[in-house]
Amino acid sequence: MNDANCDFSPMKEQLSSRIKEITNELNHSLEVLGNDNYCLLGNLESIKEKFIVMESIASSFYLNCYLSAFTDKYEDLSTSVQWLSKNRYGALIAVERGDPLESLIQKGTAINALLTPALLETIFYPGNPLHDGAVLIRANQIVSAANFLPLTSKVISGKKLGSRHRAALGLSEQSDALVLIVSEETGKISFALNGKFYPINTF
CATH class of the missing domain: 3.40.1700.10 (DNA integrity scanning protein, DisA, N-terminal domain)
Incomplete structure (x- = not known):
């Protein structure tokens, strides 16, 4: 939904940083996938936790966007x-x-x-x-x-x-x-x- 001009720069920077971090971990997982001595499970759990944190930050960001269009408070x-x-x-x-x-x-x-x-x-x-x-x-x-x-x-x-x-x-x-x-x-x-x-x- 686009009912606000969502200019909350610090939160955008946080989201950008989290997305880059997850992308790097996923790329690393792809690189080592062929290594039989490497187990992905631990890394996947870490990525999952980072996704949960990112979802929470994104929700805070969009909450402010949605609210700012309808209340100055x-x-x-x-x-x-x-x-x-x-x-x-x-x-x-x-x-x-x-x-x-x-x-x-x-x-x-x-x-x-x-x-x-x-x-x-x-x-x-x-x-x-x-x-x-x-x-x-x-x-x-x-x-x-x-x-x-x-x-x-x-x-x-x-x-x-x-x-x-x-x-x-x-x-x-x-x-x-x-x-x-x-x-x-x-x-x-x-x-x-x-x-x-x-x-x-x-x-």
Whole structure:
């Protein structure tokens, strides 16, 4: 999708560096493939791990691209989810893009306040009455909290989806919303877009 001018040079440089590194390893594997004393398995495992890291960096890059077209607060949003991840506070954040979302969600509590890291982190603080459910963001505003999203009926092979992930996937299947998820169990960050999950770089 090309709904933003994705000029995030440091991330582009990181991606370029990772791609070159993987390409060099693959070329080396080709060169030594005929050597009976060389086992590819260890090298393939290393390449696989590098691909996983690269996917995470790429997801972070495109997340910023997608968000920057719809909110000036994308850096604050990124700061907040990193903090939530570090503290392992579960979170579900639906960012409205082109499609109106209010008809697709079960409305919670109106907030109608400027998006700030402090406010977002407070909402998802464990024990806060609003932390269970999704925050709805439109442009630079937190519109509401404790919203409930439509759940996906999709079954993902080999993966057991929790309620936050099922809700994120469900909304992304029915709209062009971008839905951020922070796992309470692992602290891992991902986002759902167009019915698919993408991991986020947290290092």
